[in-house]
Amino acid sequence: MRLSISKNVHLVEPGDFEATEHWYPRVLNSNIHPLVSYFLNLSHQQMVERYQRLHPSCNPDAILKVLTYQPTYFRWAGTDLMHITNHEGNRKLAVIETNSCPSGQKSMPLLDLNVEQGGYKRLIEKTFKPMVDAQKLEGSLAVIYDKNPMENVGYAATIADAFGENVYLAKFDKADTDPPVLFKEGVMHIRNERDEWIAIRAAFRYVTQEPWTRLPQNTKTLILNPIEACLAGGRNKEVASGAYDHFNNEFKQEGISIFTPKTFTKVPYNELKKYFDIMGGNMVIKVPDSNAGQGVYTVVSEKELVFALSQIDPTDTYLIQQLIHSNYNKGLDPTQAWYHVGTIPDNKGRSYAFDLRLMMHATEEGIRPLAVYSRRSGYPLNQPLPQDMNSWEVYGTNLSIKGEDGWTYADERLMLFDIRNFGQLGLGVDELIKGFVQSAMAVYAIDQNAIRTFGNKQLNA
Amino acid sequence: MNTNILIVEDDAVFCKLLTRFLGKNGFLVADAQDGKHAVKLLEEQTFSLGILDYRLPDMDGIEILQLIKEKNPSTKVIIMTRYGDEGIAQLAIEKGADAFIAKPINPTELLEVIQGI
Structure with a gap:
């Protein structure tokens, strides 16, 4: 592994997979x-x-x-x-x-004790690699992410092993004003140590925070999953x-x-109280594109309704679900x-x-x-x-x-x-x-x- | 080896990977992702080695280097610079750094630098 080839980019090499880095400690000892x-x-x-x-x-x-x-x-x-x-x-x-972009590998005991890379390997070998191999694309391989380094370093190391080549591991944060990832004419590029932009032929993507702000549709770089999966419901409730x-x-x-x-969609902020009453004084309010438990409010009292209303944007619409x-x-x-x-x-x-x-x-x-x-x-x-x-x-x-x-x-x-x-x-x-x-x-x-x-x-x- | 190391680097993944790598090689490692946390750690404990990124969000590595040397002149310091930042590496040596290493960093090469100072 070559650390920090440029800001927030590392180069993961074949042989870098270390099981202890990619599972929670208690999972390593579980059956x-x-x-x-x-x-x-x-x-x-x-x-x-x-x-x-x-x-x-x-x-x-x-x-x-x-x-x-x-x-x-x-x-x-x-x-x-x-x-x-x-x-x-x-x-x-x-x-x-x-x-x-589901997490879970780090919490999953090995299905087969003889396959050290476990579910990382199954996902890369049975889903990602066949997709990449089916297309004759040019460029390097990458993992782009904004959370969950434990699993994403694991994916990068597994891809490096599966393809026998180095993999760029790039952090692509929403707040980064000078991100190491950019798209030129639909092709993803990642900045290397010489400030050159390296074309990427295929990328494994774990970008979760409003990914549509920086991932275009219809990319020429093959992406698992492409942004279209998010826009069609994979990241919008x-x-x-x-x-x-x-x-x-x-x-x-x-x-x-x-x-x-039972679900109601596009509920305006000023109608949330009405829904609270209709649903019998309890409900769940969800910000449609939230994740990781953020933007979800269980409401079982007027006090909790007032709190939820104070936390959300009055100009937005919300998803209401039966508790x-x-x-x-x-x-x-x-x-x-x-x-x-x-x-x-x-x-x-x-x-x-x-x-x-x-x-x-x-x-x-x-x-x-x-x-x-x-x-x-x-x-x-x-x-x-x-x-x-x-x-x-x-x-x-x-x-x-x-x-x-x-x-x-x-x-x-x-x-x-x-x-x-x-x-x-x-x-x-x-x-x-x-x-x-x-x-x-x-x-x-x-x-x-x-x-x-x-x-x-x-x-x- | 009973060396305790402070890594100061704003890339969380870098810190984690390097911390684990050095930990497996017998070092005690603490990390900070900005100057403020680094200063706090330096107030709380004494380190035998600091591995400092030059570019941090709130301070630069030279400032932390000077704090370390003021507190304990025997603490060794390695400055990490960007590829091509030879001027900064030179400045760090002049200010008392014991070594520098240019990014990208191969952990095994870093280990050799640590053992060499």
Whole structure:
């Protein structure tokens, strides 16, 4: 590795992958739960058969069509799902959001102990490399990022190994007034040590903060994922919601649909109070293009509404979502209300809300699950919320914490899918299959939305 | 080797990678991404070696070099300069730096420079 070849650019060389640098320490010492390993190795046909047993009215051909789909734009994705139940005990995996630059490798135990690069290698060898090899492009390889160096250095080192060539690792920050990345006539360039701009033929992209401010559409450099995936819903909850509606309409006759909490889009700031009242005094307000738990407000009281209103821009519109409740409540509409299933109670009786992050990638055989982990909330579902505590403590599961010195994370709330943690989630293979099918449908919906918006062309061609 | 090192470099990834690399080679490493944090660390502890980037958002490496030498003249200092900044490297040596290394930096080469001073 050659550090700092220019400001915020490093050159990663073959052989630079160091496992200890690309996983959280506790993951390095973990062993994947056999049930999770079993799930990750199921064929599409097995998943379809099982999904249909669980949902007898669905058309298996429609599910297979989704699982074997070859996305044009959205070839790497992560969904956040929540395990929920209703008054009658019908459990579902609800799609909360879909992300076009998902984290997760550093939280995923190795599927095969003999493959040191784990999911990094599967993503690069089965998704990125085939895309690059299929096109005769000239230039170097790069990883561009604005967060998550642990995973991005790992991706750069894996790409260097997979291609046998050096990889530029460039930080492409929103606030950088002199960034080391620029586009000339659709081709990405990265600044080297001589202040020369090196053309990039293909780039792995983990640029999350308003990436549309610096990544153009229709680039000649091949990018995983291109900005079109973000604009079509991969980084905008409102656009994604429209894409899901379109999918549900298209597949109505097939008996499959993407399940999300009830959602209202484009709600003006001055109508948020009205929605709060209509929804029974609780809701979730989301800034459409926010991420990492920023710009999401759970509101269960007037006080929290006032706080949320003080934090958001009065000139914007917002996405309002039904709150998944902590506990059964007789006052709630039994046809509409959903509750967190929560973790298995610990030895102190505490059960926590959790989400499930499912990372997927497009392979030769279709969409495949790649990495899974969960994050739990900070405060239990089944204890009264202290008066001065924000409801986010009960419902919020994001681990990212923005501190004075940058981003950090709440390790104690990370739930690995290993032999130690997975059992605490109360999930089985059926839930993982249901969650994966929901996630694949979300990817299909957003990719189709991208095609409707930007055209059905070959990737970056 | 029981050398404790202060790295001052505003690129967080650079700091992390170098910290891990030097840590694996037996050094105790602290890092700061700007002059303010570097000064704070220098007030709290004594280092046997400082590896300083010349260009920082709030100070330059020469200013930190002078603070280090005022506090403890026996602390060794290596200044990191941009490719082609030979003038700055020369200035750093005149101001008391023990060595300089031009970016891009190969960690193994840096290790050789550390062992050579």
